Amino acid sequence: KQEVTQIPAALSVPEGENLVLNCSFTDSAIYNLQWFRQDPGKGLTSLLLIQSSQREQTSGRLNASLDKSSGRSTLYIAASQPGDSATYLCAVQRWEGKLIFGQGTELSVKP
Amino acid sequence: GAVVSQHPSRVICKSGTSVKIECRSLDFQATTMFWYRQFPKQSLMLMATSNEGSKATYEQGVEKDKFLINHASLTLSTLTVTSAHPEDSSFYICSARDAGSAEAFFGQGTRLTVV
Numbered sequence: 021k022q023e024v025t026q027i028p029a030a031l032s033v034p035e036g037e038n039l040v041l042n043c044s045f046t047d048s049a050i051y052n053l054q055w056f057r058q059d060p061g062k063g064l065t066s067l068l069l070i071q072s073s074q075r076e077q078t079s080g081r082l083n084a085s086l087d088k089s090s091g092r093s094t095l096y097i098a099a100s101q102p103g104d105s106a107t108y109l110c111a112v113q114r115w116e117g118k119l120i121f122g123q124g125t126e127l128s129v130k131p
Numbered sequence: 132g133a134v135v136s137q138h139p140s141r142v143i144c145k146s147g148t149s150v151k152i153e154c155r156s157l158d159f160q161a162t163t164m165f166w167y168r169q170f171p172k173q174s175l176m177l178m179a180t181s182n183e184g185s186k187a188t189y190e191q192g193v194e195k196d197k198f199l200i201n202h203a204s205l206t207l208s209t210l211t212v213t214s215a216h217p218e219d220s221s222f223y224i225c226s227a228r229d230a231g232s233a234e235a236f237f238g239q240g241t242r243l244t245v246v
């Protein structure tokens with residue numbers, strides 16, 4: 021059974037700091053891996069999608085890596101801003117489309 | 132990216148009544164849609180997989196008679212919470228997957244409160 025774990029559960033950093041969020045999964049047979057952002061009481065915003073054959077994806081200040089063999093992914097946020105404060109969810113997608121989510125990392129960026 | 136519209140965004144209902152939530156793919160055809168539930172401070176848990184024209188597949192522990200799912204067209208899936216109780220209060224969110232796309236597109240979610 022696929023299990024997705026995110027560390028840390030919560031993180032508070034000062035504005036401008038670079039940070040890394042971690043995601044691990046137990047079954048390497050994934051179709052892709054996605055990182056999402058969720059603001060309080062809101063839906064999900066897709067940030068980055070990494071295909072199982074890819075190693076990383078970049079979008080602006082965000083960079084996500086994938087090491088399928090070790091079951092790990094990281095989300096790197098450069099030069100963090102208060103507007104980055106949200107919960108970040110990692111999810112692995114199975115071939116039929118189901119997503120298995122981690123518990124999320126609650127990020128707070130202090131001005 | 133593709134757009135998935137979920138309605139309503141918020142609903143408050145009395146205990147014992149039924150509530151219907153709609154999930155529409157606006158600019159693509161979704162052969163498969165997924166329904167998730169999120170309790171406060173918890174992650175999203177898959178409830179069921181909805182395939183157009185066939186019965187939904189429910190995850191273990193999800194009551195199919197309580198959470199009725201209908202996927203009558205390639206752009207619409209509905210989730211009906213029947214005889215709702217306060218413990219059904221949660222954030223329900225759908226996602227849709229285009230047959231030709233690798234990405235899951237999510238609706239905005241529905242906050243259900245049963246009083």
